Amino acid sequence: MDDDARFHLQALRWFAALTRCAAVPPEELTVLNAGRRPRSDVLAHLEDRGVSVVPIEAFDARSAHCNKIAALRAITASTPGRVVLSDCDVAFLADPRELVSDPEALHAKPVDAPNPPLSILAAVLEARTLPLGEMHELPLFPAEWTCAGNANGGVYGGEASWLNRLAVDWSCEARWLLERRWLLENWAVHVDQLSMLLALRAGRRRFCPLPMGANVPMHLASIRDVPSPMIGAVRALHYHDRITAQGLLARTGLPHLDPAVDRVNQAISAEMAAFFPNATFWTWRYARDPDLGSGVGSRDVSLREKRDVIRLIATGAQPGSTLDVGCGDGAAVDGLNLGGYLGLDLAPNAGFRLNDGRTVSWRSIEPDDRADLVLCLDVGIHQSDPRAWEQLILRVAGAARSLALVSGYERAPDTRSPMVTFHKPLSEVLMEHAPERWCVRVREDHQVVTVAVVVPPSPQHPRDLRRETLRQLPDDLLSGPELVALLACAWNTIGFYPDHLPRVWEYPMVLRLLRRTLPPGGSILDVGAGVNPLAPMLSRLDFKVTTVDPGAELCPREDRWRWNEWGYLDYARLDLPIESIHGTLADVPVDRRYDAVVSISVIEHLTAIERRALLSGVRSRCHERGRFFLTVDVCAGSDLLWNRCAGEQVESFDDHGRWDDFLDEVVTAGFEIADARIARLGGRCQVDVGFVSARTAASGGGA
Template sequence: MGVGDAALHRPIERTVYTCALDDTPAHWASFAVWLATALGPGGIDARDIVAHHVAPLPPDIQALCETHRLRTVAIAPFDSRSAQCNKIRQCETDFGDARRVVMIDVATVFSGRLPLHALDAPVAGTSADPANPPLSILRGVFGAAGLRIPDARTHLDSGLYVFDARACRDTIGPRWSHWARWLLERAGLLERWRAQVDQVALWLALAECGMQVQALPDLERILLRHHGKLDAHMCVDANAIEHAGEALVIANAAIERFQHERFDNRTYWNHRYAAHPELGSGPASRGEALADKRAWLSALTSHAPGMSVLDWGCGDLEVARTLPCGDGTGVDVSVEALRLARSKRPDWRFLTPVQFDALDGRPRDLVLCLDVLIHQRRYDEYALMLHRLGPLARLGLLVAGYDAAPRSRSHVTWFHEPLRTTLAAMPHVVEAIPLMERGDTTLYFAATSEAGRALAHRVMDARVA
């Protein structure tokens, strides 16, 4: 067998990519886009990803992990004084036959594959920012620890660590944990750089163990660190990373493809309402569009005072928050949206769809479903939503959606069939009355009873008069 044949038959050494997730909306959103680019331009096999979490996974993230068959591992928080140190818990995991463990901060995205093929040291990474913390602080830390400070190039940035799997479990993990706790008890040594306790603790551990550290080549164009700065569409903010250029274009294109193919309303809207609450659900819930919808709602409620209202997909409740009704219920898949909505109408009830089905489920006089249908990725999701809401409306369903393919395309909107066609086929709808068009969407009152039909025509006649 020649040299070439031997290379072909050499066992493939498995690398595991692992991350640690904290319980914040920013972390969950970052994980979703990190995964999009890891599986895309990063070229990582989903079977080689391990997601550690210190709190139960939200339903949308759990579904995302199950869809891609990711391994998930629950870990205990390392210490309440430092969420950053939770990553140390990853060293306790059994990574099976993996030879190498790559720990990555999820506030990063890939534009290409990591150059790991030439590594032969037990530890590798990129050098930390020399000012974070500065060398004068680090000398004081090492002096207090009784250790000689190594070459500054071996002080690794916490965004990416590459470890030999056995060393990670048997040596690095225990000593990293020791020095992190030692530093937390002496946090004053780090002065205003206390957030770097995990990073400095690892350097102490590597110095104590005499571990060889190999510097990775410049990764600035391969692994982009965005520090949680995602725009309203869950792409990396163009201003978050200086001089990223084509690398950022590649990463964001991968994120958009991933969202369009695997879009989950819960993840998207939790990010939107947590990070960009001023935007609401978009132009349809602000400005003239908002004023027009409120006008129609006001007209309907003025002709039927005291009606009960169910706002399905209520978002931040901007459309319905001024309604003069006490029996109001808002339902949304986004817990962040419900948090905002609850602050605007504490007299209303707010539930997720699962909670509504389990705890409520009763019909209301008027059901709202405004600009929710356009975000349903599959036809069956779109149709099911309308058919489940129809029986809940005693008078009618105020609903907005596409009557034709939209002129402006988005990776988070879909057109399945004209809304008027869907409404016409619904057995609970006696008449679908178009009220207005705004942009690419049409607002309908879908009467579900003769009383509802009469109400809609009274409102229409009053507006014409």
């Protein structure tokens, strides 16, 4: 076996089939490693299972295939009795030693294809002054012939002491042929195979041909034309590159081969469920299928959604540093503003889609790693060891100064892929081991749930959102990514997120709609803004924001510990590019037009007459086909508009009106309603929230 990750992954399949299908004890297996890199995760696992891993010197730099000569000499020098040497890409369904019947012969399957052609064989044998000997037709290539002893090198078997003597001659013949590779023309890759033929002929050694079923060539298309009786019992599958993206053997579509393929795949899946070799697997996968990434969740729509969630939350949090644990190819974060970035991955070819010069370190997360934002997406699902999985989750959560985004399963997935494992719900682990942190679900894709693990400020602002309030929001009303982004933005701008259940739904929902309907750079007027996190967040998203509020002006920034959501705030004092108008809507210049106007739980505090006037004023300040998003409190469990302001009754319920009355007023003001509904908040809140999404009527007038 050489250094390439694909060979190490082949060794895991080889082990899985031999132990689980062929019932060979691990202690009777040896991996002969000609590689020079540090011990891989696969080799460490095989050693833990009892396999002997023996380093050997490479035979000759001119032919990696000749390393099996050094391997045969090593294994036959230390192992008595029957020995079988095989390539790593052979999956055995029965103990191959059972096929060794003659202690004085080499047991191998004759070649399947004319590689090299008979003319090359004749030239090499003539140069070595050896006879061509008996010839036979190739069953997979009718009309093509080869000579006896020209065998496939995937499986060699025999008695150890006899094979050891053969290996000495094989070595000599290989070195002779390497010096005369020109004899092989375009078939120099077969030096090991041809030198074995020379060693047999020169030593007049016997050759015992194995049946095709002892080494089935899955990679040859012509195997489809071979009748199953000619193949016989399937004892080993030589699969070459016939591998799926999940690391399993690809089915052939042949009824006499696929049962064997399925049996081997069950063994491989079971082995990967017990031990998934993340470093080796992903190194192989990124090299083999760079366009596939880490799977269905890392490309196309899934990738765009993932990037959007990261971009949104990072915009709110504005991290000075980001630690990306299991960064993979880097496609999820390339080009995003994440501050000082460090990617971690076990695969040395990870990060190949990072085009902005960001750093990737090939290691795991350590206990002392820290960053403002920590990402660990689609990583934990590939951890087969429950203790390693739980340690990963805890380290990710603990490494975040502000917040972490971590994904996992909440229940066992429907897929049976050996690549993924469910241990227990992600939320359960976070609740048990990180109870001081807030967990907000932000995304689900292919049953993989992404949770934001939020670190609230300490001490918290007296008006800041409490966890108890957050937990009261019904799950179907949660806009997770937007809420997390607004929380982070609130804490690093105004200092608090209003502790009022309706705000946990309203701000995130309106933010989501604005991002869906307006391009960056669009103009937004926030009527009755007060002190809220939505305006700073919109500004950070490159919207042109104007706020207007008639309340009492708040004290400068150094006194913001005393702020609440009521009052006028000049957001420019927070170094935000927001225009703030201290006054009512009438103080907004009449020649201003906005792409969207928002008003969050303001209009119910006005009398019905004032409310209708405000709706008309909003209409006059909207661009043609401009958007209008507003929320209005209604009494919990009813359709009565909330009629109190600062603890005082504004007017009677009869005068104030109901939900349907309000909708009629919106239309009369000159808007077309796209969506209108009441969100029932439940919990201990006195109000539910009505929401209206509208745009200016095409005619410019009302009904």
